[in-house]
Amino acid sequence: MLQITGVSRRFGDVTALSDVSLEIRQGEFFALLGPSGCGKTTLLRILAGFESPDAGSVTLDGADLLGRPAHRRPVNLMFQSYALFPHMTVAKNVAYGLERERLPKAEVRTRVGEVLEKVGLTEAAGRRPHQLSGGQRQRVALARAIVKRPRLLLLDEPLSALDKQVRAEMQLELKRLQHEVGITFVVVTHDQEEAMSLADRIAVFNAGRVEQVDEPVALYERPRTPFVAGFVGAGNLFPGRACAVGLAADGLGVLPGASDLPDGTSALLAVRPERVRLAPETAEGAGTLRGEVADVSFYGGVSHVSVAVPGCERPVLVAVQGATRARPGTRVALSWAPEDGVLVPQ
Amino acid sequence: MTGSTVVSGAAAASRSRRSRALGRLVFLGPGLAYLVAFLLIPLALVLGYTVFRRGRFGGVVYEVTGENFTRLLDPLYLEVVLGSLKLATIATVIALLAGYPTAYLIARLPRRWKTVALVAIVLPFWTNFLVRVYAWIVLLSGPGLLNGALEKIGLGPYELLYGQGAIVTGLVYSYLPLMVLPLYAAIERLDPQLREASANLGASPARTFFSVTLPLTRSGVVTGCLFVFVPSFGNFIVPELLGGGRSIMVGNLIRDQFLKARDWPFGSTLALALLAVLIVLLLLQAWSARRA
Ligand SMILES: Nc1ncnc2c1ncn2[C@@H]1O[C@H](COP(=O)(O)OP(=O)(O)O)[C@@H](O)[C@H]1O
């Protein structure tokens, strides 16, 4: 439905986007994930018409999008800062877009009422933006964008200004809303958990380039580039060369992994923290790696144990269900199943 | 023992309060003294004069009368007040229409050029006001520069100087920077994303201007209009030089009452009327600012 082909944009000597191509399908919840400054906002601004690319093309349902002025595009953007009109009430803000379509007053009123109810702001209809909490403002911005029933809804870090609890609620709400209204969502985020929980597919950006486009699970379990392996989920990465049973790691010996790379290829082995098994050093069958517990943090459902392994630059991270008996200073052995070690060409 | 600490504590508090009041007086003193000596006292004198009679050969006869105020309603004078109101209003409207696009453009320039443009806007203030108004005589007069140019292309000469048009031109020229600066400040403060949000919701550029940009820069519009209107309304130099010396505006009338007719009481009454109009305007502005 939305076809982005070879889009590039430079600002002076900063390359914000470099040859970006993406295809986004009808009704999809698509996430653009990447660290701050990697060009996500720039891409949304190009789609919305506030910025034009130096090269490339964008089509929506087969028709060229870039030639149309911003106010004639069937695309709505929810701004990172919300950009609510401070001199208008909540209801006026939401009605603004419908009034531009010259709809009859009665219809505007019903649709505004409906959408305010959907986001739970019926009571706040008469208030001004500065009288609202952060979460409420965010919902007004969302209501204002979806009330137009656009073909495509762009959300720029919609939840980044909210605290953790409200955020979880809003994630559920966004997801529910997307099912209800059936609009194609493109959401920008730098939070990989958020992208994972919301999106049908994720495009990982790095320095203006698309690194990988995949479904969340595939992205998590089969990262295809070192950047994705490092950025998506705090993974453990070991550099070395591919071999028949995994990776010949620099200074650590052979580590188990599933490999379809030719032997000797320079590669990274990525192992998810929750896939690493922790055992006392004395346990039988030994482990793949040995080290000393450096730090333990308890997060309620899981505990993170970081283990200093001689020969590894960074401590190896292990996620354990519930609490753990490991204490800083304990000597431990680490192991994982070969299918949990993913080889990423470097 | 507790009692004595309480007492000494209270004493210390009152002492520190007194020293703070003293501190304020030191800071406020000079400005305050200046205002009392050169604004409040003359103002009180002017107010006082309005209820007395003029002396036969100038001066004031301290004999209470209301005739200054009845004279104010004389069509002869009322017309001058209304005429000034009209000229100042026209000048303000023109300055607003010319100043808004200028301010808008400057606010959207790259930072470096903004500074250059702002300096250019205030540059005229570095030369003497009288000199600048005289320059307009050279431009507009019968055989002046503008008529010369018009004649070259087969038009004119026109009577450009000595009329209401010349006065309005002079007023707009003189006070345009005072319009541009507050407008610039208001437009500069406006989040550009609000304009983008408006376009994103389907508003044409014109709609965005009238629904978002203008309402959100209203404070700048009100302030700028006040800054132009107030000095225009009471102006006497511009009408004197460009208007042909007749008493066309209240400013000239007041000046003439004091210096030529030597009728201080009536001059004071006219000044009071001028002040009343301006105070009403300031109240309107305060009200509008409170609403925003
Ligand atoms: N208008 C602009 N002028 C100059 N540089 C810009 C502009 N917009 C974005 N950039 C630069 O482009 C890069 C990408 O920015 P952005 O798209 O906002 O990143 P993100 O949204 O992923 O954090 C950044 O380095 C930023 O500084």
Ligand SMILES: [Mg+2]
């Ligand atoms: Mg951004």
